[in-house]
Amino acid sequence: MPKKRLDLFPYVLIAPAVFAATLVVLIPILQTAGMSFMNYLIYKPKARSFIGLKNYITALADPVFWISIRHTVVWIAGVISLQLALGFGAALLLNRNFWWRGIARSLILIPWVTPSVITALMWRWMYDGNRGVINDLLVRFGFLRHYFPWLSNDKTALVSVMVALMWQGFPFFTIMIMAGLQSIPSSLYEAAMVDGAGAVTRFVKITVPLLIPILFTTILLRIIWVANSLDIIFVMTGGGPGYSTYTLPLYSYVKAYKALDFGYAATLALLLAALLAVVVAGYVAKVLSTEDSQ
Amino acid sequence: MKRRSKLLRNILTLHLPVLLIVLFAVGPYVWTFISSVTPQKEMDMEFRYLPEHATMDNYARLFGNLNFGTNVKDSFIVALGSTILGMTLTLTASYSFSRFNFRFKQFFLIQFLVINMFPIVLLIIPLFVMMKNLGIMDTHFALMIAYSTFTIPFATWMMTGFFRAIPRELDESAQIDGLGRFGTFVRVIVPIALPGVSATGIYIFINSWNEFIYASILTSSAVRTIPVSLQNMVGEYQIAWGLLTAGGVVAAIPILTMFFFIQKTMISGMTAGAVKG
């Protein structure tokens, strides 16, 4: 009898979540994915037909597709690194005990809590090439001679947007890593100090190893999230100037709602998911293997 | 002597870096605030840091004509509901993933991951049809369902990670103490994982607070969350800059206040003596 209970109980626990996610998310995904094999233009309801892999072939020959992939890779790598570096540093600092810790922790939430439309418009305004505060400060402190059109220059546009994303996203890492740091029992540090370990040793031998599970999960989830994010880029530059800030999710969105070509948009989305799956496969294998060894 | 050098070291290695990070985080927000109290006429003139005649006029109009208070209320209801709904489903699922080994476990875990690889922006039409058929268009509930289900996959992965960090010995010692499986979960595991639980809850809450696309598509007049209201200030030919920045300033305050009180739960339960010996 006990054996039977053990068999069903885990499933019972995950059932509601799986059900909700499948019904509301997975099925629509499959529906939309199906559109990628069709000539699915929203404004031509009568002319829809099955065209097999034609959309995919078009995509692989589409120069904008490759530009978007290149930008997406740079985008993911850059944004994650920046957010992680700043977020980790902030987490370590904010985990320590000092009198204004509560205020500091609340204040650094601001970037994460600000609605995207405000974030995008404010950063765009700050970067403005004619009246932006960033330019003004840089000129004032002597780093620049003239105002520079950060978002209008194809070489600096993407990086500029990435900085705005770093601002928006580092608090997420800070919160998660802080939670992870708190899960490490202080008794471990005490024992290490008794053994004479210095701060750096404690960090390397205790903190990092115990944080790795959390770090892995957080970075993985963040990669997937950032890869798909488009609201900030869309409002800050719309993908421009030219195609300099085009990423794959943005291209997919433009195709869906400007060209009303859902078939092609779905294709691009699936290709992005495939790209991510390759990246994620490596991660997942590693995580699951370390878990099995527990 | 030792005290002074310790203080100096603290300033350099702790207070100063934290201050810099806080300034970075807060800078654009302060700039938004400055814009919100700058009268329109001054915005067109030469660039300056502080307005000559600061005015709270935008805030008056925001809460008066535009009824922003209702937007805040709507956002709050939706975010809170999404968080409760999402966390309930997430906690139980994560507990299962972290503590049990069962067939299809990896399959479901990977399915959760894969779901989030797809840009949800393209799912608007199927979801629109679904909510329409359920008869819950333009309700808080529609958004709660949408938000909690979108965040469940990620939240489950995160919570599973936090739970996994808690050693199984705790489960065993609790069960030795006579607690059932459910009791162990609720009275031992969750409190220890409270920082992770809080962090995940915060993640769901903020996601729901800031979400725009689905709020715009699934609601019309009965429910109007903050992002939808703000987006209405960005027009075809002009942006109502003063109102927009005022709204942006206000939008952050409820969560910051909430977090200031909740952040104490980020203190570990590990030091509360749960581990014996």
Added chain:
Amino acid sequence: MKRILSVLCLLAMVLGTALAEGQGDEKSGAKPAAPQTVKFWYHFDNPETAINPLIAKFEMENPGIKIVAERVDWGSYYQKLVTAIAAGTPPDVSQVKLWWQPQLVEMDALEPLDPYLAKWAGKGDVFDNVWKLTKHSDGKQYYMPLQMVILYMYYRTDMFKELGLQPPKTRDEFLDVAKKLTRDLNKDGEPDVYGFGIRGAKGGHDWWGTFALSSGARFFDANGKSGLTTPKAIAANEWFIDLYRKHKVSPPTTPTDGFKEIIANMKSGKTAMTIHHIGSAKEMDDALGEKISACPVPVGTEGSWTSFGDEENAVFKASKVKDAAFKWVAFLATAENNAIWQKASGQVSINVSNGDKSDPKLARFMKATVDSMPFAGVLPAHQKIAEFVDAVWPTVTGQTLLGQITPEEMMRAFEKHFQN
């Protein structure tokens, strides 16, 4: 245990509220026998304006019809409309733009208004030109005029006076004046005033049209073939791009300058001329007063072209209250009510009899608008025009302004877009 109970209670409360709300909506959604409800989607730029007075007036004049108006933000307007149509539940009436018409008609979403218009008394009070421009290529009238703007050129009277210049009439005069107005006032090596603010970001196709379509470029010639890559067309485009790349009369931020930037640059004195319409006239006048005025856009080598900016109302085929819907759109297109609407939208009435009712302070801008009417045009009714406006023009022009492709390649890219 206590904690679980309290969480569950909270959960129950929240869900209960939400469910009750859902129930309430269902109940009120039950069909009322008497009044007909017309669902109306619209948008105004100014978030503080409302159309409640107009709705109240209409409902008083038309007992038995209720208007439920929903304000939709501009950024997601088309997306929301398309989603609703695709799901089978469009509103009864919606504000629409001309370049959406080909796709909406192809989707069979719109109701032709010709039978209603034949019996409508107010038809004669709308400018003939407006009917012509809003009629679809299949001869049917799906769109009901609502408001219009015509793009003209702003110029800084004080800067012109300072340099002894006259508002330019031809494009050569324009270039000459723009070059003279581009000056480095504080001698730091970088111009502080630019002659002309080009809108390089989305929406700038109207700027481009003024210079390209007036000097030999055409989307389609009389036989339906592309007129974008003839030698004259390519030359006209090159002349336009050269304004930025060769003569540098437009600020370095041009590739990403949208309407907000070009207006701000005008107000701050960074640019001496730019193109826009009467929708921004009031704020320009507030900021600059006598220092700003307007004139029609410069004449090209083959005439003039400026954009007829539009907004109309459309009735949807899926509507169950088409008669009532038409009454509403006709109401809004009647002089008295249209004037009230324009006060909220800041644009120009489509009624002849409203001609002399505009704000006297903005008379000079109205004059520029009226003077530009004879050559105001719209983009061709092609199914891919929406994508051209929203995506293709901004990206390809951006690449050209950055020097990544040549002006000729730009025109070829446009041509390719319409040929697919």
